[in-house]
Amino acid sequence: MNKILLMGQANVGKSALFNRLAGARVTESNYPGTTVDFAKGRMRLDHEDVEIIDVPGTFSLEPKDRAEEVAVKMLDEEKDALVVCIIDSSKVERGLYLALEIIERGCPMVVALNMWDVAKNSNVKVDAKKLEQILGVPVVPTVATRGEGLKELVLRMKKAAPADIEKIMEKAGGKSGTHS
Amino acid sequence: MEKKLSEMKYTEKGRIKEIDKSLRAQIAGMGIREGKEVEMMTKQPIKGPVVVNVDRANTSIGLGLADKIIVEVER
Numbered sequence: 001m002n003k004i005l006l007m008g009q010a011n012v013g014k015s016a017l018f019n020r021l022a023g024a025r026v027t028e029s030n031y032p033g034t035t036v037d038f039a040k041g042r043m044r045l046d047h048e049d050v051e052i053i054d055v056p057g058t059f060s061l062e063p064k065d066r067a068e069e070v071a072v073k074m075l076d077e078e079k080d081a082l083v084v085c086i087i088d089s090s091k092v093e094r095g096l097y098l099a100l101e102i103i104e105r106g107c108p109m110v111v112a113l114n115m116w117d118v119a120k121n122s123n124v125k126v127d128a129k130k131l132e133q134i135l136g137v138p139v140v141p142t143v144a145t146r147g148e149g150l151k152e153l154v155l156r157m158k159k160a161a162p163a164d165i166e167k168i169m170e171k172a173g174g175k176s177g178t179h180s
Numbered sequence: 181m182e183k184k185l186s187e188m189k190y191t192e193k194g195r196i197k198e199i200d201k202s203l204r205a206q207i208a209g210m211g212i213r214e215g216k217e218v219e220m221m222t223k224q225p226i227k228g229p230v231v232v233n234v235d236r237a238n239t240s241i242g243l244g245l246a247d248k249i250i251v252e253v254e255r
Contacts (some may be wrong), residue, residue, distance in 0.1 A: 020211070062208075090237075091211070091237045094235065094237055097208060097209045
């Protein structure tokens with residue numbers, strides 16, 4: 001694993017998390033062929049120096065605009081990258097849609113349940129352990145703006161592995177998608 | 181009563197009954213699916229987008245898309 005992609009829907013705190021993880025070593029760059037910006041930085045993981053990329057926000061992996069196209073393209077190109085899927089804890093269902101799409105592609109993933117404090121304040125309770133059990137990937141509550149849960153998140157990045165979508169459906173008691 | 185999402189009034193609530201096949205996958209990532217409860221938050225003038233609340237999240241949808249979503253409205 002040589003790269004970490006921070007992915008998530010718009011406004012879930014990807015950049016906040018990025019700035020925390022990459023520290024002051026942030027560089028801005030332009031993706032060729034588009035005007036959409038993404039940020040690149042470096043962080044230490046298990047005594048290794050790895051590149052971390054702040055991917056533009058996307059609702060799903062079916063791109064609807066240029067920024068989303070960039071996000072999907074990056075995921076396509078970085079085959080062996082680790083994906084940190086960031087979900088707004090107060091809007092979990094929406095975020096899981098993207099998370100499951102990424103899992104379906106076979107990417108090793110860690111889920112950051114970000115804005116944990118916001119969810120708590122608005123009385124939303126999320127069972128992170130249960131979610132982890134169902135998804136089969138590490139799920140860590142975080143508050144990126146205050147740096148809470150980030151140590152745990154980084155620690156558990158090492159344990160990230162691709163999950164099996166069939167197993168997830170079994171555990172969640174769901175059926176095959178009827179999407180057309 | 182059934183109506184298009186685009187026809188809902190401010191603060192009106194309802195349940196999504198039918199989404200046109202062509203845009204189902206497109207808006208599923210926004211948490212908008214059949215069976216979901218929605219509340220109209222804002223309608224923008226000059227054929228602007230509508231803002232609806234789904235699962236505590238405000239989401240704006242273009243009027244063209246909102247035209248293709250059928251909602252069972254609460255009375």
